[in-house]
Every structure is written in structure tokens, then in C-alpha cells.
Amino acid sequence: MQNFSSINMKAGINTIPLGSVPEDTAIALYKAMLRVRMIEEALISEYHPADEIRCPVHFCLGQEAVSAALSFLVKDEDYIFSHHRSHGYYLGKNAPLRALFSELYGRETGANGGKAGSQDISYSDKHFYSGAILSGATSISVGTAFALKYKKLPYAAIAGFGEGATDEGVFWETVNFAALHSLPLLLICENNYYATYSPMSKRMAVENIAQKVGAFGGKNHSVFGNDILSVYMSISNALEEIRSGGGPVFIEVFTYRNNSHVGPEDDSYIGYRSAEEMAFWKANDPIVLIEEKLGADMIARLRPGFEHDIKTEIDDAFKFAKESAFPATSDWQMLNYHPETPLADSLLKEFASGNFNQDQKDHIPGPY
Amino acid sequence: MQNFSSINMKAGINTIPLGSVPEDTAIALYKAMLRVRMIEEALISEYHPADEIRCPVHFCLGQEAVSAALSFLVKDEDYIFSHHRSHGYYLGKNAPLRALFSELYGRETGANGGKAGSQDISYSDKHFYSGAILSGATSISVGTAFALKYKKLPYAAIAGFGEGATDEGVFWETVNFAALHSLPLLLICENNYYATYSPMSKRMAVENIAQKVGAFGGKNHSVFGNDILSVYMSISNALEEIRSGGGPVFIEVFTYRNNSHVGPEDDSYIGYRSAEEMAFWKANDPIVLIEEKLGADMIARLRPGFEHDIKTEIDDAFKFAKESAFPATSDWQMLNYHPETPLADSLLKEFASGNFNQDQKDHIPGPY
């Protein structure tokens, strides 16, 4: 077992003082984190034994900070690309809760009509996309950033992923290309130390992702990810820099996943994380930390109301999902192709081809 | 057009003094480089208009140093994995000239019976392998290095490739794995600045391959690749370190390809390299530089004899190749599979299976 302290050696357990952001911002961030937390907890408790959510779900308890920060910093026109642990990013892009729940329940009112589920969910109206194959969505994001720059739009592409995605070579191709073309791309690496059960030390010769990004020419910052204020400021600064044409920024957010890797069950029987390590992070939980900062009094005043609001919203989303119909049989092929070609229709003529003369020599290439 | 001087900024045009190696070693290295040079020149002049060499060939004029150095430093039990520009590495592994020429001529006496050609040639008896897909052979080499360590053998796996291969993500997966497991792997990157016609500056945000390797945890050195003595010492030290269990070493060899990217034709009409740049490198040609060091007198004494020996060998190889038969038709399928299973035969029994009970429930997975 690795010494858990190494997890946050680089960022330290540094937090920044409450005064760094306006008080109402801090409170709003707190509420946003609480919302993600309560949503995930509600889904976990509804999962079994009901077994109506029938897809793999990767919950994000303990990793609510990035989601909360993003929800106040993204514009509708920005794009977010998420990995498998998608709910935080979905909510961070301010996509609707009903469509999330309904998707998890496989209903036709779901964000994707029940086609995608938790690990592949998207919400196009808000430019939110996800997918389960590590680094895949991140590599796609670089092309979106290219398009934004090409079209001279003041928006950003944002990719959120775990440190595991940086094991994939294509991730480094992506960093290089973003830096080479100075693209408006924000890369957020939530380093929770593990890919499933495997700690960084079993996968990486050096645990210095931000430095590697630096060697590839990318600006990079590290931040203690359980301090919502640090995360907020860091993302805020990065987005400002990106929007003003400064090129890509990589933020390594050191955090911890409190729940199992996947599903509502406890995976601690596998023994990949020590009780000590888990306790340490529980004590440094992002919600605990911000509550400490805001002070017991304020929390006692605010939390019941927040909880009530959120619970009402969650109950509504469950009701909506469960009452929605299942999708019906379909013309399978047509689900996979867009049938119309409006642009081609407007720009291209139609001709019959003449007779091809087959009595010509084939081409034999030269030395290459 | 990039300023050509940037090509060797990192290593400088540094050469080390003649006295750094025994004189006969220097002379042997000189002869080995001359041999590679004359072989490549002979192949170029035989290519057109004869058109009997019918495969893409990437010649290595100007890049003879690595080949010459390796030929004195590798053991038969070491493995070399080369990219498409293979002849230098083939000769560096001391594989026979006849089998090379015969392979290029597509004859049955070729190293691979005419199946492979220049860019895919291998010579198993000497553990030499190559292939045209960038970074592919390099990624394979890391597994061979693993096997050598696993079997506790004091040998090295060596991969030779251009700086273009480092554009591929899998290259970085490979560096990481080699460093993670401290494998006996020598990575030789012949940085000739171009991938085909494309200079580094169009492909990489930062031109610092060795530093990137460092960030991934790999030991790394840079060397001026047209000074055969520097190259020799550098590879010699690296192999010593690797054989004594020191883990992987990466050497960036700054050099220049004098010929076209591929084939015997001149590709300068494309205008991707300035005349000035080419002249600079001609003046710093590895053979010119060592001749300067050895001195005009010695060269006048040695060169005619060397040329005679080499020419005789080349003539013989051409004769051998041209007189060899073409391969005959084959049972195509059997060319692709090894037909025998000696180990399975000796270890496994044969049984008829019973009746499977199909009236069992299929497994429905849970949340993952």
C-alpha cells in the first residue's frame, strides 16, 4: 500500500481563505457541491435493491468541487467533454436533472432517450458530451477547441478526466497538438490517485503529470482539489486566460473518490485502499472543508433550506424518470445515420456518368 | 523555412577528440561508416533505370554513425528493432549483406525470401527486426526488454527510430513502461529534424524530445550525431549501464539525412530544405568529420584499400542477388501460420467434451 500522503504532496492540503471570493459565491459553491453530493447519494440508495437503474454508474462522492466550480464558470457556448465519471460534469454544464435521471432509468425522456446511460450520456443543447473509453473524449475536445479558434469564437472546450487517462498515449498527442496550435482548451485532470483499484505507482514511472504536460509545452497548474475555493479560482483564471487567446491550460486537481470505483456497492473488500487513507480524505472532504470555512453558525442556518430545495428537485427527477415511458422498438439502422443531406442538396448537381474506358494501364507506384 | 541551426542547438556541433577511443577503433568505425555509405550509394545508383529493386527504400546517407557504432557494440544476443530507414540498423546488427540485397531484389535467398523488402526486413538469427509503421517496432522492443529482464539475461533490446516516431502517443506509453519496470532498453532517436518533409516545428509544440523522456522518468542523453566518436561513446556507455541493470536509456542523436526521404530520386524540388541547410550538413558529414580527425595522410593511406574491400563485397552481393531465383507460388495460408504445436502436443491431453446443459440462466452483469 502506497503512503496516502503522497497523493497530495504536490498540491499540499492548501486551501485559500474565504475572503478570496465574494461570500455569496462561496455559499453558492457550497450549495452546488451539496447538490451533487445529495444527487449521487440518492442515486446510490435507489440503485439496489430496486434495480431499475440498469447501467454501470461511476459516482463522484468526494469529487464535487470541479463540478460546482464549473457550473458558475462555464458559458452555454463552451463545450464540456467528460469521462465515465460523468454526473459532476453533466451538472457542471448545467444540464437538467430530470434528463439525467430519466437517462439512467433508460427512459425515452432521458438525455439520450435511453441509448447512452451514465457513462455515455450527452446533452447537446448544452454542449455536454461524455464517454467511457479513457482519453477518448479528451482527444475529441482538442478538435472542438480547434474549431472554436478557427471560427474566432470566444469560447472554450473543456475536458474533464482522471489521472488514468494520462496513461494513454493519445492523451500526449492531444496535449502536444493543443499547445502547438495554442488552442482554447482547458484540461482538468481529477487526480484521485487510482484507476479503478490500481494506484499511480503501479502505472507511472514518475507521478508528475503536470510536469509532463509542461515538457510537452502546456501551461499547467496543480491545486488541492478538495478546497472548492482553490478549484474555483484556478478554473476561473484558466478560463479567462484561455478565452483571451492564451492557449491551453492543464489543471491537475488532487482529490479523492469516497465511493467505490463503480456501482453503489462497497469495493473496499478488495483491499486496495487503506482505512487510514480513506479516513484522511473523509476528514478533508470538500464539503467538510467549506463548511468549516463558512462556520458552524452559517451552515446551521443555510443547510436545512438547501437540503430541502435539493431534495425537492431530486424527488421530482425520480418521479419524472420513473413515470416516463420506455423507448419503443425502432428502425435500428436509422438510429445510426442522419438521413438528410441539406447542404449537399443545396450545393451539388446530379449527373449520370459516361462510359469509363477500362482499357487504360493501372498505375504502378515508384519507390514510394 | 526554419533556421537550420536550431537543428543542433541542443547537442551543439560538439565532437570529442580522437584520443577518446583507441586508434584502431576509430579506424574501424570509419571503415564501417564508409561501408554503409558505399552500400547505400551503390543501391541508389542501381535503382533506376534498372528498376529491379521494386520496393520503397529509405536510404540513410549522412546517418551512418549509429550503424557503425552499433556494429561494434551489440552482442549477437541483443535485439535491434528498426524503423523504415532500416539498412543502417541491419548492418549495425552485423546481418549479412547478401541477404539484404537479395531481399531488396525480391529473391528467395533474401533475408525474408522476398516477403518483406527494405522497410519490413528482418534477420531472426541476429535478432534484427524492422517495420514501416512509425513507433510500432519501438513499442514491441519494450516487451522484448521485459522478457530479457524476466529471463535474467544480460542482453539489451535496442530500438532505433526517427524523431517522427515520438509524435505517436504509443511512444510515450513505451517510455513510461520501460522506466516503470527499469527494463534493459536502449532507445536511439536519430533526430534528423524532418518527418518526410515536415520539420519538427510543424509537429511539436516544443522541440525537446530528451526532456520529455526525462519527465516520463527515462534517463536521456543528447549527442551530436555526425561525430562518430561521440555516438560510439554514448551508445557504449548506455549499453554498459543497461546491461548492468540500470534501466532504460534514451539517446537523442542529432543528425541529418542527405538523401531524399524515400527512393533514389531527388526530392529537393519540393523545397522543404534550404540549399544552405543542406550545405551546412554536407560540410559536417560524419565521414568528412572523422576523416578530418584521422588526418589526410592516414585517409590517403587507408581509404583506397577500404574502398576496394567494400566494393568487392558489394559487387558480390549484387551478383548473388541478381542470380538468385524469384520465390515460387505458395500455399498462401500456410505462409501466415505456424503449423506445428510442439509444446501443446507435449503438455496437453485430448478429451471429448460431454453434453453441455443449455437450460441455465445467462449471466446478467451488475453495475459494471
Next chain:
Amino acid sequence: MQTQTATTREITYAQAIQEALDQAMGLCDDVIVMGQLVDYKSGIFGTTTGLVEKYGKNRVLDMPVAEAMMTSAAGGAALAGLRPVVVHQRLDFMLYSMDAIVNWISLWYFKSNGESRMPLTIRAITGKGWGQGPQHSKSFHAFFAHIPGLRVAMPSTAFDAKGLLLESILGENPTFIIEGRSLFSMKDEVPEIPYRVRFGEGKIMKSGKDVTLVAIGTFVPLAMRAAFDLLKNGIDVEVIDPRTLSPFDNALVCESVAKTGRLVVVDPGWNFSGFSAEVVAGVVEQVGSVLKANPIRVTLPDSHTPMSMSLESQYYPDEQRLSDTITKLMRQNGL
């Protein structure tokens, strides 16, 4: 085939795989297992559990999430004398390693003119059910079978899973074992000792005279249930499990069709340009003239996999659909 008797017991498909790995590692020091999470208690759905305790970290290697390098490395290790078994929790993840598989491993033996080889085994699991969705449920057996130089097995029973895996690990060619996750808990009689199932030898799972039903991988149990159901209605189906797709026992299928005059293929892959097309083409090229009715393919629709359970149940064909298809086919000839 000279066969023997042996002590057998009922074990699951997952246990049979685990046993094959264990025995291969015991028999030959060159066998190593590479894959993400192969050395944890959960052990890739139980198939690698216990191996690290017995054979150590050097032989049971947790890997970075870097499938391309992993596969290339397995090739390089095989070249130097090891016999690696690469494990993918989902076949979909393997797509990152397609260059290594197709451009290098599959053609290594060929381009070395038979002088060098890479005996390695790639185990890839195809997910099914519980909303696996489009990135966790694909099966490219049609593609892998298309590529010269690769061998491809799709065992449907615990017996075949063990025998084919051992044959592959101790054989001399790069081999794919595509495992259906829905089979993992199914039991079969499996000999205790190490044994082989040869590539290219299909198996008649149930003999019959009316129609030849070629069933692949996860669809074999379903095909068998449909066949026994149809027997009640007087339709006698011959069920053939080819067990390996490359090489493929086309002779066995043709012989059967020569007898029955009818062919149905049930394949857990997409229809268009899928493996079921090869089965049909291979038959009609040889014995097309004996057919009493046009052959039929029962497959997944030409669509990616939906998540919702209501769509999943329509996406995957079931016994009923298969039985109905066969019944209709028989009626064509007035039966």
C-alpha cells in the same frame, strides 16, 4: 481424435478460464498474464483470481491504462520466448491496440518468412446486458477472423473455454479468445487435468436432420434451447458450434447442410458484412445447389448497442425469435 476419460466436475466458464491460466502457468514458466487489474482479488470477473499469490507480480502484471503499448509489449515478449496472455475487461478497450494487432502481430510470422513468431493470447470480453452500452459490448470476431495470421476462438462452454485457452497459450500463433460475459456463470463438465481443444474443429452440439443451425459464442445456449423446443414441434435441428472462427470448420457445416438442405446462422455480431455472411458464403460456394430454401442470418441489428433495458431486449435476439425464424423457414418447404 483419440480421446480419454478423466476426472471431471462442474465448474463455471469463469472458473474454467482461471484453471486454464493456472495450469498453463504451472506447466510453463514462460507464461505470463498482462492486463489492467489482473492482480486484484476481483480478478477480471474471477478469471485471474489467485494467480498473483501463486506466481508473483512478475508473472501477473497489472498494466498502465495503455492498451496499445500493452499489446505491442506482449508481442515483443513473445518474440523473445515468453507466452503472454493479455486480458481486456472489455473488447472495446482493445481498439487502442489495433495497430499492434494488425500491422505487427498478425503479419510478423509472414513477413519474417516463417522464421520468427509471436505466440501470444489475447483474451477479450464482450459485455452484454445491464446497459453496457455501445462502448462496452462490441465483438469484432468478423474482423479478427478476416485478418490473416490471427487465430480466433469463441468458446461457448466451460469445457471449450479451458481447452481452447490452453491450446492457444501453448500453441505457436497469436490467438484471440473472445469471451462472452453472459457465459461466465454457466457451468459445464470440465476435466481437472490440462487438455486441448484444437482450432478448426467445430462441434455438433445436437444432431438433427431438418435444418443446420450454426451458432456462435454466446448464442450457443440460446440455439440449443430453441432446437430442443422445436423438437417438440417435430422440427429436428442440427446445432453446430464452430468453436473457432479462424480456422473455421467449413467442412463440418457443409456436410451438415448437404444432409439437411437448410441453413440458419445465429451470430452475436452485426449483420452486415459480419461473420454470419462468411458462414453463408462458405456454404453456398460449396454446396449451394443442395439448398431447399434460402439461408437465413439471425444476428444483432446493424446498430450500436442501446443502454436501456427495453431496447436491449429487442436488440439481442432470443429463443423465440430464433424458433419462429426456423419454423417459418421449414414452412417454406411446406413442412
Next chain:
Amino acid sequence: MQTQTATTREITYAQAIQEALDQAMGLCDDVIVMGQLVDYKSGIFGTTTGLVEKYGKNRVLDMPVAEAMMTSAAGGAALAGLRPVVVHQRLDFMLYSMDAIVNWISLWYFKSNGESRMPLTIRAITGKGWGQGPQHSKSFHAFFAHIPGLRVAMPSTAFDAKGLLLESILGENPTFIIEGRSLFSMKDEVPEIPYRVRFGEGKIMKSGKDVTLVAIGTFVPLAMRAAFDLLKNGIDVEVIDPRTLSPFDNALVCESVAKTGRLVVVDPGWNFSGFSAEVVAGVVEQVGSVLKANPIRVTLPDSHTPMSMSLESQYYPDEQRLSDTITKLMRQNGL
């Protein structure tokens, strides 16, 4: 199909591609071209020459040798409104991007429930001849056609090359254009203005009554020559070029076979589990009962590509082999 007349002239297949790119970029600012070396004078065998001078570096992008990222990036750019054309000098190089293609691009539309799409075009060139060898000559049309969500074209003439490329670039689905390098210097009558060739519409290249010959890609000229040769011996071959493999004009082929009663497929891919199997299966499923003889596939052998010219000439089927095959087929029925 409402057709029109237009000014045409003879240009080569390579020029037709270049013209399609040029016109697409002229018609629509969202069109960009991405690929290694697309901005050099040599211009990917002449197919991208002149574009950078006309449209600039921002629209004609030389790329790092990083095919995986390139393809993903094209997807991301398409998502945000661009219409990228990705160019691979060899199809083989594309294998590094298989994850992007299969796990992302092909299923993007599906998994977004039709709300989001990636209109992009991937041009991949299959090498042939002059010892290209096993890493420079592969063609995976069978595989790409197998994958839902992708469209696949294999134009055999300059006319189709231009029309299909324009249709693809200005269409709404991710599309593969697999180009045979041996066709690049062949000429055809090509209209000057931008026009479309629709996907899923095969073409009868020569009508005939005795046998249906489905010919794909680089084998179309060869099929045509064989057909005209056979006419001298009184065998009247109908040659169909499907032009696109996905969607595939199965109806056209079935109609033809219904007339001729005989089917031969000539496909520049490997035989086993190849696209030719789909053509055969698609026909026999529908109209198998009309066949007067078993269908035949003429393909590459199930082997990787050898370098030596003496082996190459045996590896690739020629007119003679095709003519002989068809002649033998006709003799079976005593003709």
C-alpha cells in the same frame, strides 16, 4: 434520378479528388483538410496540390505523425461545425486511430439519440504494387462496412471519386473513402462543376445476361476488361460496381442475379470473412433459389501482401484468372 448535361473533360482519378476538395473548400468555409504532408507540392499523390496556396495553412493542416489524435480531433472539429477531410497516405496508418473511429465517431450520432453529429470524411489510400508490402497495402473495407454509423465508398472511376467525395464532405455522416492507388492515373470524363454521386446507388457498368459480376474498387477496370474479353467467347457478363459498400445497393445486385442466375464477386480484399462474403450472402438470402450455379468469390488470398514482384503478381488476381473462373462457371451449366 434527374440528370443534366454539363461540360466534362478527361481528368485523372487524382485530379478528380483534388478538384472535389478544391470545390468543397470553395463552396463551404467549414471544410478543412487535415493530414501529414497535405500542404506540400507533392500533395498526397497530387490530390491536395495547390490547396494550401488557395485556402491557407489554417484550412490545409499538416499534422504531427499522430493518427489517433488527428482522427479524434477531426471528430471534435466536426461536432463544432467544421467539415474536416482527413487524409491518410496509406490506409494502414489509420489503424492507430481505430479507437477514435469505432468507439467514438461511428457511434456518436447513435448515442446522442440523433441530436449531435460528426460530418467528416476520411480518405484512405490502399497501396498496390512495387513491393508496398504488408504494412502499406491493406484495405479494410469489409470491417468499416461492418460498423454501424459509418458510410463507406470505394470509387473506381474519376467520375465517382469526385462525386462521392463531394457528397461525403457536404453530407452529414462520418464517411470513409477508400481509394486504390493503382487507379490514381486513370482518366475518365468528369464534369467541371460540383456534383454528387449518392451513397447506396450501385452502377451497372456493362449490362449482360449470363452472369452477374460484382466488382469492387480497384478491380472494376479489370472486371470490365474480362467482361469485354468474354463477350468474344459469347459470354455476356453484367458488371456491377456498387460504388459504396455502406450503404450497399443489394437490390441492384439481386435484380441482376434474378436475371442472370449466376454470381461472381471480385473484391480487392482478403477472402475469408471479407466483403465478398456479404455480397454472396446478401444475394442468396434474397434470391438464392434462382441460382443456376454456386456463387464464386475472386479475391486476394488469405495472406498478408508479399513484397517481391514475383509474388505480387500471383497475389493479385488478373483478368485471365477472372475470365477463366467465369468461363468455368458457365461450363458447369453446359454452356
